[in-house]
Amino acid sequence: MNFKSKLADENSLLFQYVFFIKWLIIAIISGIVIGICGSGFHILLDLAAEKRAEYPFLLFLLPIGGLIIVWLYQMAGMSDDKGTNGIIRGARGEETVSVKKAPLIVVATALTHLLGGSAGREGAALQLGGSLISPLKKPLKLNDEDYSMLIMCGMAAGFSALFGTPVAAAVFAIEVTVVGVTKYRAIVPCIVASLAAAMTANGFMVHPTSFSVKDIPGFDIDSYSTMIQTTLMGICCAVISVFFCVAMSRVGGLYKKYFPNPYIRALVGGIIVAALSELIFLLTGSFDYNGAGTDVIANAFAGSARPEAFILKLILTALTLGAGYKGGEIVPSMFIGATFGCFFGALLGLPASFGAALGLAGVFCGVTNCPFASMLLSIELFGAEALPYYALVIGLSYMLSGYTGLYSAQKFYESKIANSSFRHRSTYSEIKKSIKENAASAADNDNKS
Helix, strand or coil: CCHHHHHHCCCCHHHHHHHHHHHHHHHHHHHHHHHHHHHHHHHHHHHHHHHHHHCHHHHHHHHHHHHHHHHHHHHCCCCCCCCHHHHHHHHCCCCCCCCCHHHHHHHHHHHHHHCCCCCECHHHHHHHHHHHHHHHHHHHCCCHHHHHHHHHHHHHHHHHHHHCCHHHHHHHHHHCCEECCCCHHHHHHHHHHHHHHHHHHHHCCCCCCCCCCCCCCCCCCCCHHHHHHHHHHHHHHHHHHHHHHHHHHHHHHHHHHHCCCHHHHHHHHHHHHHHHHHHHHHHHCCCCCCCCCHHHHHHHHCCCCCCCHHHHHHHHHHHHHHCCCCCECHHHHHHHHHHHHHHHHHHHCCCHHHHHHHHHHHHHHHHHCCHHHHHHHHHHHHCCCCHHHHHHHHHHHHHHCCCCCCCCCCEECECCCCCCECCCCCEHHHHHHHHHHHHHHHHHHHHHC
16 A cells, blocks of 8 residues: 555545644634634633623613624625524534624624623633634645534634633534544544643633532442432423523524514613512612622622522523523523522532532533533533532433423434434434434324224
């Protein structure tokens, strides 16, 4: 076999090393570039949060901000933008991601945060990373499979740059696209891109996110009560996850049904969020539920969270993102999980700080359907001391949260509980349709018999 034949043979050692070097270069360069952009994005959002806290009246400009966001997307020819769902489809090679998404998501998310919308940043980071790396497809002459891997690298780098959890970010980018199938060939490129982005962001003083968990129970022969409490927490996290995802979907659907015009939808949504936020402020004396709410998450790990905090954040986030405002869904899910876990964990008899960690891990897994990324995220955020408990709550939340999720484009390759695979009938809506068809067929057969 000559040199060219070996180079073209995917089973040859030469091909493997050329493949490795090629993707090592792509991953390092893209990680550095996305790390720089992600750092700027992080700094911009921090500045927006500071200005919002300094000038509370900005909340009343949220409806105008919504009109600006809609106008920007329409002017860019992106009025039908699918957000993170579009990035996930790109990561499966099903569609091409536009680079125009990058500046749009940065400006729109910054406006949402500045004017008091309830949204996160990591979902926006997935869009930023995926869209920034997308133009490399043509110059690198990538096929659909390699393009899929390219988008995963961008997603991992964007998540890592803003959150500082490179290992979890890499696995999340691979795991979130198709639940039950892991594209192992993407592991090294995604990890390298993720590490490069995290190191670059750290150079810009964007430090990794971490939380200190207090009073972690031991794991020994006397830990049966803690295991039971953790089991109950996992079941409840699954319920909260389903409620959050259904709320996000239903609220967005209601907005579109009654306000089909995107300008009217953003205007009405902005008025509702601003009015509700002002009412919450009058009742609680706080605007904690606007913006990302990372300070509230930190307080939950310190053992302090209002009982109603997770409900208020859930409502405001659904109302904000459903109306067309931009930002992430991941940090709000962490807010909901941490505050719920802090409150409910204390009711169960668990240390409040430890309950916050369990709640964050459980709800994050329930809304993303990414159990392995959730376990790694727990280690990077909290440390590995209580990993058996985190693994239990994550496993239960994954199993019992059904096929709902934050991302409607996410596909399921296999059932969470049955010994069967969905193959091509795999998005949540398709699974529901299949279940209805099977139920109708079974009922018809019963009637015939």
